[in-house]
Amino acid sequence: MKDRLTMELDKIKQQLWKISDQMYTNPELGDEEFESMGLLTQILTEHGFHIQTNIVNRSTAFKAEFHSEKSGPTIAYLAEYDALPEIGHGCGHNLIGTMSVGAGIILSKIVKETGGSVVVLGTPAEETNGAKVPMSKEGIFNDVDVAMILHPYNESVESGTALAVDALQFKYKGRSSHAAAAPEHGINALDSVIQLFNGINALREHLPSDVRVHGIIAEGGQAANIVPDLAIAQFYVRAKERSTLDETVGKIINIANGAALMTGSELEISNYQISYDNMVTNNHLSRAFTENLKEVTGEPVKPAEHSNGSLDMGNVSRVVPAIHPFIGLNDKKLVLHTQEFSDRTISKDGQQALVNGALALACTGYDVLTDHELLENIKNEFKELVK
Structure with a gap:
């Protein structure tokens, strides 16, 4: 046949x-x-x-x-x-x-x-x-x-x-201001994104070897003399098992919330692409x-x-x-x-x-x-x- x-x-x-x-x-x-x-x-x-x-x-x-x-x-x-x-x-x-x-x-x-x-x-x-x-x-x-x-x-x-993967977007909203004349009136959303990256980099030491976290700053401000009121980071988070991925994503979300608290910005978290299982x-x-x-x-x-x-x-x-x-x-x-x-x-x-x-x-x-x-x-x- x-x-x-x-x-x-x-x-x-x-x-x-x-x-x-x-x-x-x-x-x-x-x-x-x-x-x-x-x-x-x-x-x-x-x-x-x-x-x-x-x-x-x-x-x-x-x-x-x-x-x-x-x-x-x-x-x-x-x-x-x-x-x-x-x-x-x-x-x-x-x-x-x-x-x-x-x-x-x-x-x-x-x-x-x-x-x-x-x-x-x-x-x-x-x-x-x-x-x-x-x-x-x-x-x-x-x-x-x-x-x-x-x-x-x-x-x-x-x-x-x-690997299983989640595509996460972190949108921080702050308040614009003149970066030199009135910085005290601004809330720097880009600082939140920078702290998010720093926190994730510190987390890497404590992640299983199969976990991959890689991201970009999709938006970080328009001009150096304007306090950025909007900053967006996008990450892929991957792991060999869905359970490991879910645990890792939970830790990253905690870091993201902490970064918002540090600067006083507002945070929106979303999936910008569909999640894939392992x-x-x-x-x-x-x-x-x-x-x-x-x-x-x-x-x-x-x-x-x-x-x-x-x-x-x-x-x-x-x-x-x-x-x-x-x-x-x-x-x-x-x-x-x-x-x-x-x-x-x-x-x-x-x-x-x-x-x-x-x-x-x-x-x-x-x-x-x-x-x-x-x-x-x-x-x-x-x-x-x-x-």
Whole structure:
């Protein structure tokens, strides 16, 4: 049956390459990916998928479903298609989207025989306000048995871990005044931000080694002779576990309140981007995918690595068994979020990764559909890991 998947992929690979190239040529930022969404949903519609758009109130999010008449598991493939400012698809989301769509289409060709369903979810804005977060909260995965996404990289790596992250904004409001003629009438909001940074830097000595705190001053005044009445700091706070992150954020909020008390300013705290949970890889599902990727490519796959980045796939992994592995583009020197990486996605190596990735994803979906012991092990592991 896996040979059948290869045959089905051969029928659409030229079309998938064309879509990936079009997304590369016209990169779109998060929640603005209208053309990319249109390209992906059009080919899914052509192959019999029922499409819903504007899900979870995100205009470029979609759900594509293909159901057989036989009962069975539901396999979900997640498509990303947002680009980065200036450098376009430096994270390879043009490949991610087309690999998932390709996997969904070719697996749909055999579910009439195996039973089960295939779902492709269009998940915008991974780089900023990842739509997988509201999807996880609002029940999009309620009927899904496993969820998979495959990310291009400089080499192939098993699905591993990623940090949970909160994006915190601290807005201090003070009172302006002439900094030389009447400083006593002013309340310096920038001083509050400076004390916030100082307090966080003092806290670093007492944080676990997996915690990362990094921030900027987004606004700090308009002129040196005017006491700043508004100052804004933005931070990413990351940790390997959500519980550690929550504890760290509590300490930082205490520091922020203390900085406001020191200067007499008013403080508003908010999340300026959606929070991501840490990634929890399902190892049974991961091993099945890794074996398929090795078989498809004939190349080794590196053991899982811990990433100090963050993924909205982490939120998905808390509600359904999930993996987020990487497929190599045949250049170990490549670095994500660069123009060189973006250009690689439309090279011969990028095209080969697209078809290899789509096939490995589809073969893993087939394994879950037909191997009842594998599915049971996946579900039992999920219950143990996510409590």
